[in-house]
Every structure is written in C-alpha cells, then in structure tokens.
Amino acid sequence: MTSLTSLTRERLEQKLTTALSPVYLSVIDESWKHAGHAGAISGKGHFVLHVVSERFQGVPRIDRNRMVFEILKQEMASDIHALTVVAQTPSEWASDGGQ
Numbered sequence: 001m002t003s004l005t006s007l008t009r010e011r012l013e014q015k016l017t018t019a020l021s022p023v024y025l026s027v028i029d030e031s032w033k034h035a036g037h038a039g040a041i042s043g044k045g046h047f048v049l050h051v052v053s054e055r056f057q058g059v060p061r062i063d064r065n066r067m068v069f070e071i072l073k074q075e076m077a078s079d080i081h082a083l084t085v086v087a088q089t090p091s092e093w094a095s096d097g098g099q
Contacts, residue, residue, distance in 0.1 A: 008045050008079040012072060016051055019071045023090050024052040046082040052093040061087065
C-alpha cells in the first residue's frame with residue numbers, strides 16, 4: 001500500500017462515516033494486487049468497501065451503490081480506479097453472520 005492509497009483509504013472512511021453513520025465499515029486497499037495494471041500505473045487505487053448502515057433500509061441494492069458512488073464522486077474522479085461495494089442493512093449483515 002502506498003502512502004497515496006493509504007490517504008485515500010482514510011478519506012473514504014471519513015466521508016462514509018460522516019454520510020452514512022455506519023455500524024460497520026471496512027475499506028480494504030487491494031492496489032498491490034493490480035501492479036502493472038493501467039489504473040495502478042496512473043497511481044489510482046483499487047478498493048473493496050463493505051458498509052453496513054441503517055440508511056440503506058428500504059433502499060434497493062443498486063441505489064445503495066449509487067449512494068456510495070455519489071458520496072465518493074470526487075475520489076472516483078481522482079484517486080480510485082476500481083471500487084467493489086458491499087452495502088448492507090444491519091439486519092442483512094446479521095443474517096450473514098455479521099461478517
């Protein structure tokens with residue numbers, strides 16, 4: 001993980017925490033898996049995001065992803081090459097074993 005992607009990860013965590021008040025949030029930097037890939041060469045990161053929030057209650061999955069992408073639109077334009085999103089309600093997360 002580079003210092004740039006580390007700073008990006010911290011910024012993602014901060015923005016998502018502020019916007020969604022998650023009960024669980026995990027942002028994993030997988031940029032190292034993509035060394036030599038076009039996005040990695042440009043310095044942009046590859047991240048896996050798992051966010052659990054009451055704000056997703058009653059919101060279709062596609063719209064949850066849209067919410068996340070809207071919150072992170074600045075980073076998507078400048079610092080993120082790829083983002084995998086898992087967005088769940090607390091009850092969905094609990095049904096999955098809370099993991």
